[in-house]
Amino acid sequence: MSLFLGISLGLLWGFLGHTLRQKTKLSLVAVSAWLTLLAAIVLPRVFKSGYLYALIGTAVSYVTMSSSHRLEKLWETLTVSCICALLVFFGQNVLVGIGGRLGTFAAVSVFIFTIPKAHKGLINPGRE
Amino acid sequence: MCRHALILLPLIVAALELLSPLFNHGGSLVCLTLIFVVFVIAPKRCGFRDWQRVLPSALISAAGALATFLLANYLNLGPLVASAVVGLAGTSFFKERHQLVLYLGAFVGMSSDARFPSLTLLIAAGLVGGVLWEVLNETWNGVGGRLGTVAATAVLVVLLTLGGGL
Numbered sequence: 511m512s513l514f515l516g517i518s519l520g521l522l523w524g525f526l527g528h529t530l531r532q533k534t535k536l537s538l539v540a541v542s543a544w545l546t547l548l549a550a551i552v553l554p555r556v557f558k559s560g561y562l563y564a565l566i567g568t569a570v571s572y573v574t575m576s577s578s579h580r581l582e583k584l585w586e587t588l589t590v591s592c593i594c595a596l597l598v599f600f601g602q603n604v605l606v607g608i609g610g611r612l613g614t615f616a617a618v619s620v621f622i623f624t625i626p627k628a629h630k631g632l633i634n635p636g637r638e
Numbered sequence: 639m640c641r642h643a644l645i646l647l648p649l650i651v652a653a654l655e656l657l658s659p660l661f662n663h664g665g666s667l668v669c670l671t672l673i674f675v676v677f678v679i680a681p682k683r684c685g686f687r688d689w690q691r692v693l694p695s696a697l698i699s700a701a702g703a704l705a706t707f708l709l710a711n712y713l714n715l716g717p718l719v720a721s722a723v724v725g726l727a728g729t730s731f732f733k734e735r736h737q738l739v740l741y742l743g744a745f746v747g748m749s750s751d752a753r754f755p756s757l758t759l760l761i762a763a764g765l766v767g768g769v770l771w772e773v774l775n776e777t778w779n780g781v782g783g784r785l786g787t788v789a790a791t792a793v794l795v796v797l798l799t800l801g802g803g804l
Contacts, residue, residue, distance in 0.1 A: 537729055537734055537737060538734070538737075538738070539725050539726075539728060539729055539734075539737040539738060539740075539741045540725075540726065540729045542725065542741070543721075543722040543723075543725030543726045543729070543741070544722070544726070546718055546719075546721060546722040546725070547718075547719060547722035547723070547726070549718065550716065550718035550719045550722065551719065564718055565718075568718055569783075572782050572783045572785075572786055573782040573783065574782060575782040575783070575785075576780060576781060576782035577779070577780030579780050580780045580781060580782070581782070590782075601652075604652045605648060605651065605652050605790065606750075607749060607750035607752055607753040608648070608651075608749060608753065608790050608793050608794065608797075609703075609717075609745050609746045609747060609748040609749035609763075609789050609790065609793050610648065610745040610746065610748070610785075610786040610787060610788070610789030610790030610791070610792075610793060611648075611786070611790060612783075612786055613745055613783040613784070613785055613786005613787055613789060613790065614648045614649065614652070614783060614786055614787045614790045615783065615786075616782050616783025616786060617778065617781050617782065617783030617784055617786065617787045618649065618783070619783070620781050620782050620783060621781070624781075
């Protein structure tokens with residue numbers, strides 16, 4: 511249940527981040543910081559495992575800092591958000607207390623999605 | 639290549655943590671060797687010359703780290719709120735490039751006080767973060783989470799070299 515909720519909230523934060531990036535003139539840092547603030551203030555008060563969900567929302571806010579060259583469409587951002595939520599959920603005991611841990615999860619999520627995408631032609635050359 | 643080797647440090651440490659039953663003390667040794675090789679070889683091999691930008695970035699990053707750490711631990715805001723507050727403050731005072739450096743410092747400052755019992759080490763990590771930001775500037779462009787990865791690298795470099803290990 512908590513994994514499902516974590517993924518759902520990750521998708522919601524990914525959607526919010528993508529929308530803010532597309533529809534507003536906020537800077538990269540402002541979008542991420544507002545999403546982090548929202549996650550950190552709201553989620554722990556609403557849910558029992560709220561702090562974990564806040565971590566997921568924060569990590570996903572870092573995902574949305576990707577350039578449009580890396581993550582162009584909404585579905586791409588949502589896919590990476592889902593991967594990121596899974597990484598944060600299952601990687602809770604990794605790099606504990608190290609600043610930048612969530613950003614590392616976000617970067618790994620982006621690479622999990624973008625590296626196969628960039629090498630699509632190598633895997634299935636007929637479709638390029 | 640050496641830039642990629644350095645920025646991958648957090649992932650190597652994470653992998654070693656996951657495989658820790660197999661490597662008891664080998665993990666720290668691997669990381670220290672990597673840091674030594676990269677810091678000795680990288681500046682020469684990568685041809686980095688723009689050292690004038692390093693000092694402002696290092697200072698801004700250290701300021702971000704210190705502000706976030708103090709807000710998180712002394713005002714009990716917690717690391718998430720503290721980093722967001724510092725990031726938002728940066729958007730009011732700095733141009734985009736320096737906003738990113740300040741936010742990088744904020745990520746360094748999200749470290750727990752158990753990892754950084756003294757502020758000196760934290761400031762050192764912030765300074766290293768700013769230096770790494772300039773040295774690794776062209777690496778992983780456009781990848782969300784790059785700032786955090788650089789911050790984690792800086793924290794790990796300081797903890798492994800000056801902080802007595804993880």
